[in-house]
Amino acid sequence: MTDEPETSRRAFLVGTAAAGAGLVASATAARAETPDPLIPDPLITEVQAWATEFGDAVDATPYGLPIRFESHVVRRNVEWLTESTASSINFTPIHALEGTITPQGCAFERHHSGAIELSKPDYRLMINGLVERPLVFTYEDLQRFPRHVMTAFCECAANGGMEWGGAQLEGCQFTQGMIHNMEYTGVMLRDLLAEAGVKPEGKWVYVEGADASSNGRSMPLEKALDDVMVAFYANGEALRKEHGYPARLVVPGFEGNMWVKWIRRIAVYDQAVESREETSKYTDLMPDGRARKWTWVMDAKSVITSPSPQAPIRHGAGPLVLTGLAWSGHGKIARVDVSVDGGKTWAEARLSGDVKSKALTRFHYDMQWDGQEMFIMSRAVDETGYVQPTKDALREIRGLNNVYHNNGIQVWWVRADGEVENVEIA
């Protein structure tokens, strides 16, 4: 056990940054060090406290929270984006999550007048407008309709909106984190509409929430009769307050603004309402000064969540798991390609787990990293054959003032030291 081979092995294994942590004398502190394969690891040879004493008893936390070591995995906002946090947005820590389901507790929030507290006894849902029987449902009434389960991603139309002019924020939490993916249980909007009886002249379904903003949005009747759900449960438990307890709308594939929370009214009209949220906002200004409206569907998109600026490589060269998320509002993800050389060559990533329509799909790409800098990118292809475009390809059509629906390819610059930057390349 001479010093020399240990040092070089350690340097090889963990790189210079970790080696800088230095030697630690005491046995308990030794766990801070990378296990040296030539020294018996005290974490193994010594009986640890957790291996001899009791842990927490049952009921120590009747509703559990993440262990304290994961306290960095939280929603975060960007303060300068908005004037008031009551009408603002925060971002899902997608760089720190795996699989496809987003826990409610760290799924991004977008409120227009704050998250309200609405109890089940106080809950009412009205259907009116061009219907045979304007109706009021209690929460209990809704529970008696046939129940369905579906998994769907909810992406804010403005996800990536700060990047239209160029790379701006460091980390996919901020650049692609206005998204979450949950398994919902609820009743189909078409069943509720059938109960009220849509009149032949009814063409549009307008939905609004019980909060002060009401956040009204219109959708074509076809969509309302297709796959839209009034959901009560997400990921197996009641919706959290910030996600619309006790009932929210799930509009698979459509922009998040239409997923009205605390839904209180569904109205059938012969025209779109053209509410504030579908005219002054959530319309896409084009280079000629005109704007696209009714751009509801979220096009295919993907992003590498690790490595990424908030998830740098700390293990040095060798085996590297590259992972990310892909999704499409048009259906299933067919394929995800990954490039580690700035788009010169692409290779197909593995799609891990079930691929579901209009839901997040996890991809993995297992590689050997040579420790040199890389430009890593992912490119989603959905079942319609749509290929995720570059940001420049989008800008060529839409200019720089589009704000919404930025589904361009994200480039991360991985430096030789493992740190990662948000960049654009030519």
Next chain:
Amino acid sequence: MSKSRNLALVSALVLPFAGPVLADGLGLGRPALPEEIAAWDVTVLPDGTGLPEGSGDVTMGDEVFAEKCAACHGEFAEGLDSWPVLAGGEGTLTDRRPVKTIGSYWPYLSTVFDYVHRSMPFGQAQTVTNDEAYAIAAFLLYSNGLVEDDFVLSKANFAEITLPNVDGFYPDDRAETEYPLFSAAPCMADCRSEAPQVTKRAVELNVTPTDADGKPAGTLPAILAEAQAETEAPAEPAAEPVVVTAEEIVAEAAAEAPAETAAADPALIAAGEKVFKKCAACHKVGEGAKTAVGPVLNGAVGRAIGTVEGFKYSKTLAAMGAEGGIWDDAALHAFLQDPKAFAKGTKMAFAGLKAPEDRDAVIAYLASLGGG
């Protein structure tokens, strides 16, 4: 459309498990009463359907706007700070920084009425009367140079108003203009000849929230570094997660507050914190709070009136301060009950807290914040 709709309706009714198939559905819910529909369905459609009776003129709109809207949107609808600009911006939609206002961008006046009436003012939604909504809409048309100052807007003439950008929108055409371009089989090899050059770096803008170490907020801790920190930290109960409830925060704040408020009722302070939500859009409090639309309120209780640096007070409040006026309990009660009666010309666009218990609570809450 109606054919596919009928098909869908039929399929929705054929419930696979059900005993009898109910032609009229499941019989759940109850009829919505006319009064209930009137209370909730206040939607105004682009053709004016749904407009209530009423009218308002530019002059009245100017007054109501100054009272209820100007704190955020500015006296002339120019938008303070980053609050929405509602007037001007004509001809800017092709600029690099377009100004999207009612005059330059919004397609329908119905949207203005509907939104003002339904969702504004921010934090006090549904407090604008029908006449006030007509008046505000009239004032906003005037602010955008679309009507003269003697204009009266009413249900009768509403449909005659056309906003300048009514033809500025077209339905989603991505299926024609984008999808064909983005549906070719993608290149897999030799897709570029030259090495990539970095053209933009987010770090150069330096606008990302950061952690204490300067790294992007939320950067995953190095597992080794974390273990190191754990080792250095004493394995005391202090290392347990500290779950602080709002009640604890206010209780703690109360404990730190000046002697005369130290005995304040934590429940009252907690109630005051809730009431303060009405104020929070404009007034910031707590550590690091700065003057925003309204002056910062840390240490407001007992402070000389009109003396927060960097806030431009109305003449009335500035004068009160110059004469030695203090925000004591009586002054705060009077101001909060009816701001404009207490201080004519105040910039605070807030109708006031009518319930004495709300005022007591919010004053207790403010007192609990202390100075700073």
